[in-house]
Amino acid sequence: MKAWVLNQAGGPDNFELQDIAKPKAELGEALVQVKAIGINRHDVMSRNGLKADATTEERVIGIEIAGEVVDINPEDHESSHVAIGDHVAGIITHGAYAEYARLPLSRAMVFPKDTPFTTAAAIPEAFMTAYQTIYWIGDLQEGERILVHAAGSGVGTAAIQLANHLSKAEIFATAGRQDKLDLAQKLGAQTTINYKAENFADVISEATDKKGVDVILDFIGASYAAKNLSTIGVDGRWVLIGVLGGTEVSDFDMGQLLFKRVKLQGTLLSNRADDYKASLVADVNRDVVPLIADGTIHPVIDSVINFDHLPEAHRYMEANKNLGKIIVSLEE
């Protein structure tokens, strides 16, 4: 099969399209004919961090695929929710940048056959992260208020749609560009705030009669910490999933954290245990996939690049201009 193999750590020029052995489904896995690949920031880190002694298998990076199941190797001959011929998407450890990839059955989301593979490939990482942070950690309740930073990001746009359709939440969204704010509003945010022009803490304080928000989805960290703390309400849940704004806070007020009974929790998805991810996939299959299948919610896709030009997808992501997901397609 054809696969993009990394010769060594470094820039996108180190990718080489090679013919390598097709993988086999191991116990508890499906073999998927890959039709579309989601490109993630994680992939750029994998590329730059490739170890010199990596195997050929490990030199095929990428973690997010959609495609058609061509083989299944179920554990203990138990039935699975996945069958040969199904259209699936999911997160894998590595090996996405190829014509075939192995997908653990517990990670498989099954989509109707009329859902485009380019849509399905844009779902797993963004919607699993958004679901985990909003519901498992943020415990967002019907009609509560949520503040979503980085509203134009993959997770941000997923979070706004979930909070809107699953929880009828009142949504505040911040971004630094008007097209991102317009998109956030279209997806369900009632109040959008350009952080370059306005102080989000002041805007939210006034809009909520000083009550603040119940949940904050925070990709930023240090540079927003003081404002987030003043913006969060009593019994609020502040979910930290990124530190784009740095890590060192020089004015962190634990008094507010105590008296407002705030929960501040850091979380990442990629380094979680397998059973954690399997439970999360099960919840997303139940609550989110049907809404994607019927078109109620949808991933935001910036561009689709052909598999033959995959290294271009990395150059484009590093230029930081995309609004929504970059997808690589293997279909004609």
Next chain:
Amino acid sequence: MKAWVLNQAGGPDNFELQDIAKPKAELGEALVQVKAIGINRHDVMSRNGLKADATTEERVIGIEIAGEVVDINPEDHESSHVAIGDHVAGIITHGAYAEYARLPLSRAMVFPKDTPFTTAAAIPEAFMTAYQTIYWIGDLQEGERILVHAAGSGVGTAAIQLANHLSKAEIFATAGRQDKLDLAQKLGAQTTINYKAENFADVISEATDKKGVDVILDFIGASYAAKNLSTIGVDGRWVLIGVLGGTEVSDFDMGQLLFKRVKLQGTLLSNRADDYKASLVADVNRDVVPLIADGTIHPVIDSVINFDHLPEAHRYMEANKNLGKIIVSLEE
């Protein structure tokens, strides 16, 4: 009945022993003949913060009582777990410094008749707070590691005993006096650390092979924040219940919070809703009261002062010399 009535906000000299009307049990309450009173820091704040327009009822402060039930006014004629003649203890809104007090039935802990009232009066605040923070928020699991700061305090000594007897936890305890550390060890702490002589973060890092602790019970806040963050392990729960060491942190590292997936939660018990407190009392009745009744665990009592000398209890608490609870007794 006799009651200590506060003439005005200020020092302990403002208490005056008066004869006032005996209260009546309102719907959902028991009337308790008070036999012992737990003195709390909260009482000192109430005394200093008394409003000029406070009613006579509000001028009788104090929140923690033990005594005998002399009347019951159950809601909707439903049966209650409390009967006339029962020995009970619990937290009330105010009115503890008197011969009779009203206690909501949902707040009542029922003790065997051979448990001294002075013991029962030392239970509610310390053990409810310890239980709430360790289990409801800290989610301590069997055999995990917990760090308890202020190990000589009422909540600290309760927490060490609960973590030991309910969870077989590995317990680290800090304090600044040898008698407090000796007590912590006697109550079940395996490792005691004098924070004046040693860096607790270094001691724990070495003792745990750099894995750190699963739960931190933090009364201190700012001055320990950086050390707590380096001491807590992956998926750790850091429960903030006091800011004795200040509120402003100048070097808070959100990167560690993110990558270790730490939950930092502030909490207080006194300002929680009634149903929260009722659920907590139910859990403490089920899990803790039997262990106190059979002598497995016990509150730490520093001294018992006669009701006639109640203002002395306030002077003693403000001198900050007590190791364990100060109890006021109405028995001969």
